[in-house]
Amino acid sequence: MYEIVKSEKLTPDVIKLEIRAPHIAKKAKAGQFIMVTPTEHGERIPLTMADFSPEKGTVTIAALEVGKTTKELGKMKAGDSVFSLVGPLGLPTHLKQYGNVVSIGGGIDLALMYPVVRAFKQSGNHTINIVGARNEKLLMYEKEIQSVSNEFFVCTDDGSKGHHGFVSDVLKKLIAENKKIDLVYAVGPIIMMKVIANITKPYNIPTVVSLNPIMVDGTGMCGSCRVIIAGETKFGCVDGPEFDGHKVDFDNLTARNKRYIPEEQVALKRFQEAK
Numbered sequence: 001m002y003e004i005v006k007s008e009k010l011t012p013d014v015i016k017l018e019i020r021a022p023h024i025a026k027k028a029k030a031g032q033f034i035m036v037t038p039t040e041h042g043e044r045i046p047l048t049m050a051d052f053s054p055e056k057g058t059v060t061i062a063a064l065e066v067g068k069t070t071k072e073l074g075k076m077k078a079g080d081s082v083f084s085l086v087g088p089l090g091l092p093t094h095l096k097q098y099g100n101v102v103s104i105g106g107g108i109d110l111a112l113m114y115p116v117v118r119a120f121k122q123s124g125n126h127t128i129n130i131v132g133a134r135n136e137k138l139l140m141y142e143k144e145i146q147s148v149s150n151e152f153f154v155c156t157d158d159g160s161k162g163h164h165g166f167v168s169d170v171l172k173k174l175i176a177e178n179k180k181i182d183l184v185y186a187v188g189p190i191i192m193m194k195v196i197a198n199i200t201k202p203y204n205i206p207t208v209v210s211l212n213p214i215m216v217d218g219t220g221m222c223g224s225c226r227v228i229i230a231g232e233t234k235f236g237c238v239d240g241p242e243f244d245g246h247k248v249d250f251d252n253l254t255a256r257n258k259r260y261i262p263e264e265q266v267a268l269k270r271f272q273e274a275k
Contacts, residue, residue, distance in 0.1 A: 001081035005058060010140040013065050014108060015074040016050065017082075022057030024087050030095070030119035031112075031210065031242055034059065034087030035218040038072040042083065043267075045069050046215040046237070049088070050111035050141070059085070062111035062140070067264050068271040089218045090241050094208075097124040099182035102174065104167050104196055106132040106188035110141040112210060113187055114148075120185070121148040128174070128181075129153070132167040132188075136160035168195050181205050186245060190254050197245035207245035211236050214257055228252050 006018040024034060033048040051060035065074040076082070093116050101120045105113035110131055121127045127148060132155035133139045139154065139161065146152045153170045154162030163170060167188075174181065186196040187210040200207045213225040213236040225236035228249035234240065 001083065002085050004076055004078055004080050004082065007077045007080075010062060010111075011138050013074075014062055014140060015065060015070075015076070016060065016062045016111070017073065017076060018051075018058050018060045019082055019085065020057055021059050021085050022054075024085060025052045025057050025059050026054050028052035028054075028059060028088040029092035030115040031093030032088040032090045033218070033241065034061070034085050034089060035215070036061065036073070036082060037084035038069060038076065038082055040083050042072060043069045044084070044086075044216065044218075046089075046212075046218055048109075048112040048210075048241075049115065051115055059087075062108060064108040068267040071268070071271065086218060090237060091239070093119060093185075093242060095119055095123045099125065100128060100180050101125045101183045101185060102128045102130065102171065102181050103185040104130045104132075104171060104188070104192075105145075105186070106167060106192050107134075107138065108140075109187040109189075109210075109212075110139070110145065114141045114144045116185060116187070116210075117145055118148045121150075126150045128179075130155065130167045130170045132156065132192075134158065166195075167192065168199060171196060171199055175199070175203060175205075183208065184245075186210075190250055190257070193245060193248075194250040197248065197250075201246050208242050209245040209248060210242050211240055211248065211253065212257070213253060214260065226256070 003020045008016045037044045047061045050062045063070045103117045128151040129149040130153045134157045184207040186193045193209040215225045216222040218237045220238035230247040
């Protein structure tokens with residue numbers, strides 16, 4: 001059992017949990033994820049680590065409470081225990097001194113963005129970070145990301161904070177201003193990552209995206225997380241989760257991520273009715 005040492009609501013629908021897991025914290029690297037099973041008979045789901053501390057022996061996850069399992073996590077408090085954690089899984093972010101790195105994130109995936117941009121900064125890069133959300137109240141990890149930014153931009157769909165519009169608008173502006181960009185890193189909704197990749201492709205700007213396919217075991221055995229990269233089948237859990245954004249079949253990923261929606265709705269309804 002893995003004890004929760006801190007529980008915090010980042011937004012009304014996002015729970016942040018710091019969990020004692022020294023063996024995972026010791027080996028964790030930016031960009032990796034863990035498989036989480038909240039209760040003994042619960043579902044196993046992948047969640048990217050929003051932070052990790054070998055010194056404290058803890059890992060931190062953030063989850064959007066949208067389905068049965070994430071709502072289970074949302075009910076957990078400090079002192080409770082998570083039944084199972086498996087990880088760290090996936091390949092870590094490839095780090096080197098690229099130069100100017102533009103990192104772009106939206107929504108719940110800002111939690112993943114933070115350790116990655118921190119690692120880019122620690123690797124000697126000039127970090128240009130663009131964060132976005134539907135409105136100001138849904139922004140998260142803003143201060144943390146800003147703390148490791150050389151340049152920092154905020155976007156909201158409704159204009160309640162920062163640029164009134166999308167994160168892609170800021171990227172387009174940087175390119176139009178002939179800003180030297182050596183790498184773009186994007187994480188967020190599939191459609192957002194697709195748009196970013198389509199913007200950078202004509203300019204041959206290397207672009208890495210962190211994908212979120214449905215996973216069951218997270219170790220390459222089930223094949224549920226298949227993604228198509230440059231026409232070839234890859235597994236998001238062991239070959240990723242990060243891939244060349246210009247080679248990803250985003251339409252296939254979108255379709256595959258919708259295939260269990262009816263079952264997810266049934267599970268959520270049963271969970272809510274059992275309260």
